[in-house]
Amino acid sequence: MSEFVYPPVIKTALGVFKALNIKIRLEGTDRIPADGGAVLVSNHVSYLDFIFAGLSAHPAGRLVRFMAKKEIFDNRIGGPLMRGMHHIPVDRDAGASSYAAALKALKGGEIVGVFAEATISRSFTIKDIKNGAVRMAVASKTPLIPIAIWGPQRLWTKGRKRRLLQRNVPVTILVGEPLYPKRGDDYDQVTRDLRAQMEELLEKAQREYTDIPKPGETWWQPSYLGGTAPTPEEAEKLDLEEAEARKAARDAAHDGKGTEG
Template sequence: MPDLTYRVVIRLCRALFRVLGLRIDIDGAHHLPRTGPVVVAANHSSFIDFMVVGLVGTRRGRLIRFMAKQAVFDAPVSSQLMRGMGHIPVDRAHGETAARTAYRALQAGEVVGIYPEATIGRAFEVKDRADLRRGAAYLALCTGASVVPVAHWGVHRVLTVGGRVSLRRGTAVRVLVGEPLTRLPGEDAEGLTNRLHAVLAAMVEQLLDTYPQTPAEPGTAWWWPASRGGAAPGTQEARLLDEEARLLADAGRRGR
């Protein structure tokens, strides 16, 4: 059976969501086309946010092939699962290989999932425009695929960077799917990325405005954005933490 591994993993993810009692709400899934090449571009705040972004695809009868860092494909167990699901490894030193694989997937009419922020945003808001990669826009422009923005908020409360893990039941997770972005006359990858950033940032703000579990004391809530009085790192602090983590990861690779 085609994509058997992927379908089994979907069932396991749904079982996990039930165990955790996650209150997942998805709005706008109809914006994801049922057929044809699509680039799904999502914000990145958790190690497991691909699970909730993937739900958008299953609601439309589609499987999203996510681009993920090479390290996930190097681990014994996750390697088999990731390859079995047709996800795409990204080696930062050889990004062109991943781009070619994603290009072929789009040419075959697949949905490719990309995190333009590249790494998890520790401020739990969309990173600054300067920190967004243009890969999603490039792939869309060279294949004719539309870019569907997907914003989510809340799943980082379950598992994210810094050893933050919570098995508390009933966490609200909200997902918002935006209208497909298609190329404007004369638009290049830079312009499309600028539009994508503006849309994603606005969508995350919308989710924050309507989030049903606003902390009673924002200043003590590590998961609530600093811009709203929360204890999460501010934008500049988050950027420094990202750079520190990148340098440590690079040192680890060199030491192998």
């Protein structure tokens, strides 16, 4: 597979991080296999997570193929980059094809990155996750590797203004112990075990984070640590309201097309 796009993108990102003095803490990267397929499962706190999650595999000399929503691939700027890096588009109306593409990549020895929460967590805690990542790992006979990311939400997250040029923001990336699910296992139980590991990693990253929010900046800290981010219950309500608003907009657009002419 040709790699004309991905390496320069990584090099550029690292250069930008250096210029902005983004201090990256990487831990547990020896758990990323040097070869062969693996399912990398990350939490989701920002729109930049695929960049930082991908860095977890960088010390092993690996590239991660992320599953990302189709809309990103439709973007005139992001689309060519995503395709050039051989990421995997996820069309929620045609999920089987995305799953098949991910399995093909895994069986071909690639690392596939998954944000199992599906959307950014407004509470900055781990949302409920489905068992899709576990099923992929079982079907491809590959390990399931949990990771936790903390810090990128300060640069760009849901409901907040982008601050991409903010300097001196620490970013923590922790890689957990791999899980090796197999056919016949209780996939829902393995998913609960995976989520528990991710929660443990994320809490470790949050509690050991070197920065403390300044007055007026507590929005990026979870409520359980005294921050003003929504609680998980409040975040769930906001997500539901957003989903209902999007559905209403889609329905209105569809009805509009249906009455044209």
